Amino acid sequence: MIEKLTLQDIIDRIDQVRERSPRLLGYRIIKDEELADAVAHLRTAFPEQVRNAYALLEQRDALMADARRQCGRMIEEGQHSHDDLVADNEIVRSAAAERERMMTEVVAARKAAEQQADEYSLKMLEQLEQILTRLAETVKASEMQFHVEEKDDETRTPETEH
Template sequence: MNIHSLLDYLEAELGKGSSMPLTSRVLVDREKCLEILEEIRENLPEDIKEARYIVEQRNQLLYDAQQECDDMLSGAQEKLNAIINDHEITQGAYAQAEQILANAQQNAQEVQMGAKVYADDVLAQLQNFLDKELEDVVHNREGLRQE
């Protein structure tokens, strides 16, 4: 029998006892009650062991659940950090690409301006040369007319 059954049995024995008139006392079978109490004493350590085992199992389950929760949180934090790092790396790469593109466009504009200036200089020199040659041609023609 377990302790609860034994306590119920003891309570029933006390309930079966004869009441003493004008008092709250009851006459019970002493030997029977002592036997029940002895059985309770014998079963009590076993029930306490079982209760301790149940408490230990509960504590172990709580510990395991906490460990699993901590592991899940750690994993989630690592994934979040990786995503943030990837995002930062991607943003950095885009910023760097935009900077490279801006530099390339600026260099292209500078090269284009330089090419225009160079072409203008070459054409100006050609114009000066041709103007001089034209003057020589005009001068030579005038010389031919005067002769």
């Protein structure tokens, strides 16, 4: 059974496997089972992290749609209240003031909800970007290590090995 790990945990595990591996003639000997386990974790966690980011975006969109529906309903309620009170001048002024107050509250609530949703989504996307950047850096470092070791092997001659 594969345990639940974050991408960062998996990257750290791959890096530990690489660092713990013995070196032989400029190459690292990595246990196939350890590497296969880390790759299996990566394959299962990466899509989940991406799905989580998409789910956050969908939640944000749902929150914004709900806020818009509530705004529409509140505006409609305010308009009905206003229409009912048009008969009396004093009541009309009071209703207009209440309507303006409600509109201000609605606009402020909508902006606050959108800002919170955007901040949360941005935070999650930034975390995902950091994880992906770290993964890319680890892969590049491993490639560079491999190429350096390969170059060292090519530059060795029988005379330099004695």
